[in-house]
Amino acid sequence: MLSTTPRTTLGRSKHRGLTDREDLYAVLDAGLVCHLGVVVDGAPMVVPTGYGRIGDTLYLHGSTGATSLRGTGDVCVTVTHLDGVVLARSVFHHSLNYRSAMIYGPLRPVEEDEERLAGLRAITEQLAPGQWDAAREPTRKELAATSVLALSLAEASVKVRQGPPLDDEEDYALPIWAGVLPLHSAWGVPEADPAMTMDLDVPKHITSRIMPIR
Amino acid sequence: MLSTTPRTTLGRSKHRGLTDREDLYAVLDAGLVCHLGVVVDGAPMVVPTGYGRIGDTLYLHGSTGATSLRGTGDVCVTVTHLDGVVLARSVFHHSLNYRSAMIYGPLRPVEEDEERLAGLRAITEQLAPGQWDAAREPTRKELAATSVLALSLAEASVKVRQGPPLDDEEDYALPIWAGVLPLHSAWGVPEADPAMTMDLDVPKHITSRIMPIR
Numbered sequence: 001m002l003s004t005t006p007r008t009t010l011g012r013s014k015h016r017g018l019t020d021r022e023d024l025y026a027v028l029d030a031g032l033v034c035h036l037g038v039v040v041d042g043a044p045m046v047v048p049t050g051y052g053r054i055g056d057t058l059y060l061h062g063s064t065g066a067t068s069l070r071g072t073g074d075v076c077v078t079v080t081h082l083d084g085v086v087l088a089r090s091v092f093h094h095s096l097n098y099r100s101a102m103i104y105g106p107l108r109p110v111e112e113d114e115e116r117l118a119g120l121r122a123i124t125e126q127l128a129p130g131q132w133d134a135a136r137e138p139t140r141k142e143l144a145a146t147s148v149l150a151l152s153l154a155e156a157s158v159k160v161r162q163g164p165p166l167d168d169e170e171d172y173a174l175p176i177w178a179g180v181l182p183l184h185s186a187w188g189v190p191e192a193d194p195a196m197t198m199d200l201d202v203p204k205h206i207t208s209r210i211m212p213i214r
Numbered sequence: 215m216l217s218t219t220p221r222t223t224l225g226r227s228k229h230r231g232l233t234d235r236e237d238l239y240a241v242l243d244a245g246l247v248c249h250l251g252v253v254v255d256g257a258p259m260v261v262p263t264g265y266g267r268i269g270d271t272l273y274l275h276g277s278t279g280a281t282s283l284r285g286t287g288d289v290c291v292t293v294t295h296l297d298g299v300v301l302a303r304s305v306f307h308h309s310l311n312y313r314s315a316m317i318y319g320p321l322r323p324v325e326e327d328e329e330r331l332a333g334l335r336a337i338t339e340q341l342a343p344g345q346w347d348a349a350r351e352p353t354r355k356e357l358a359a360t361s362v363l364a365l366s367l368a369e370a371s372v373k374v375r376q377g378p379p380l381d382d383e384e385d386y387a388l389p390i391w392a393g394v395l396p397l398h399s400a401w402g403v404p405e406a407d408p409a410m411t412m413d414l415d416v417p418k419h420i421t422s423r424i425m426p427i428r
Contacts, residue, residue: 004334006259007259007266015393019377028380031297032296032299032310032397033294033310033312035251035260035262035294036260036291037251037258037259037260037290039253039256039257039258040221042249042287042366043219043253043254043258043287043288043290043318044252044258044288044289044290045251045258045290045316046250046258046260046290046291046292046316047292047316048249048294049294049310055326057276062218063251064324067255069412073257074258076251076257076258076259076260077260077291078249078260078261078262080247080249080262082247083304083403084261084396084405084420085234085246085342086346087342087343087349087404087420088249088349089349090350090351090352090356091334091338091345091349091350091351091352092352092353092356092360094338094341094342094345096246096247096264096341098247098262098283100262101428102259102260102261104257107400113295120305121399124305124308127299128299128301128395129306131305131308131343132244132303132305133382134388134390134391135302135303135304135308135390136303136304136306136385136388137304137305138305139306142304142306142307146258146306155388162402164405164407164408164409166406171369172409172410172411173352173411174368175412175414176348176349176350176414177348177360177410177414177416177417177420178219178406178407178409178410179282179404179405179406179407179410179416180404180405181247181342181404181405181420181423181424182401182402182403182404183292183399183400183402184399184400184401184402184406185397185398185399185400186317186397186399186400187395187396187398187400188298188395188396188397188398190393190395190396191298191300191392191393191394191395192391192392192398193378193379193380193392193394194378195378195386195392196386196391197386198389199385200391201350201391202391202393203266203391206391206395210395211286211318214343
């Protein structure tokens with residue numbers, strides 16, 4: 001079960017809330033980037049950034065100088081998937097089908113070498129499965145230039161909307177087309193780096209991704 | 215030209231910053247949702263939400279009770295498009311190709327009827343072009359339940375990464391495939407609401423969207 005702190009208890013659209021920890025994992029594991037919200041000088045700052053998950057911990061990384069990772073206090077990490085535009089009979093009931101997760105908590109700087117490497121591996125594999133083993137691993141200097149931060153998944157909420165529009169009763173009689181325009185994401189054909197000096201096949205762990213993803 | 219306040223001046227990856235107002239419009243106009251960051255009780259909250267643009271004003275809306283729209287002080291609105299995963303020869307240089315915009319400023323509650331309607335129309339048309347005219351317009355009651363908020367585009371930054379990986383000089387000799395795995399978004403086949411009681415064709419303003427979008 002997910003937490004029920006005031007800020008993870010949905011005030012509106014309660015029926016869209018999911019409460020299983022597995023629902024949270026599913027939304028997170030399907031994503032490429034999150035939107036990280038931090039408070040800088042009293043004002044919010046929202047940056048898109050990669051992430052990885054190990055169990056009930058989310059890992060983020062960045063340059064040691066990054067403003068967004070320097071703060072103290074809680075952050076909010078949001079992951080959103082758009083699945084379609086909901087076309088209702090009334091303007092008011094237009095909506096989106098989506099899956100989203102919000103996680104609240106403080107960022108814990110990861111100092112220990114083993115956890116730092118595990119976190120970076122999770123972040124790389126989230127974006128590009130198989131690449132940690134395929135590419136050159138980080139050097140000591142690269143590791144020193146990288147902040148790794150951990151966020152507990154203890155305080156989180158998940159919200160999902162799916163299915164057709166929900167119109168007002170009397171509007172169903174209107175001669176207006178209603179339904180969902182689905183939105184899909186798909187990988188394209190890999191584009192080799194023009195600077196590649198060798199004739200190498202695209203590795204199987206990359207080509208195997210090229211199918212529609214939802 | 216875009217603004218050059220401290221928070222819209224890129225500290226890192228300066229070469230990825232674009233400074234034309236048209237670049238900002240292009241990123242915003244291509245999006246479906248933004249991530250709105252607000253500060254609630256001192257902590258950040260990041261919510262995905264629709265938006266629309268009229269000139270140099272961004273419009274947001276929500277229930278009059280929504281926590282995310284009740285605050286005072288500045289907000290941060292971020293719009294992100296993911297264009298591909300950048301597969302480098304080293305783990306360290308893995309990246310994403312993306313286009314993103316960040317806008318800072320206070321939300322101005324829109325009180326005047328004409329601007330409220332124009333803002334709502336822009337939000338609806340951003341999500342579903344043509345639907346404002348096709349669907350039933352908002353009633354007085356629906357309008358009363360809706361907050362419309364305006365955010366000036368005066369303080370904004372745009373960041374874009376495109377193209378192949380940039381590896382360290384000595385890594386180009388490694389026998390590792392490098393390049394970009396492009397990511398595309400595409401509309402699927404419209405799904406009619408099963409509750410539709412009439413046999414209506416899908417309108418042209420909807421079918422005309424069904425082509426690959428970037």
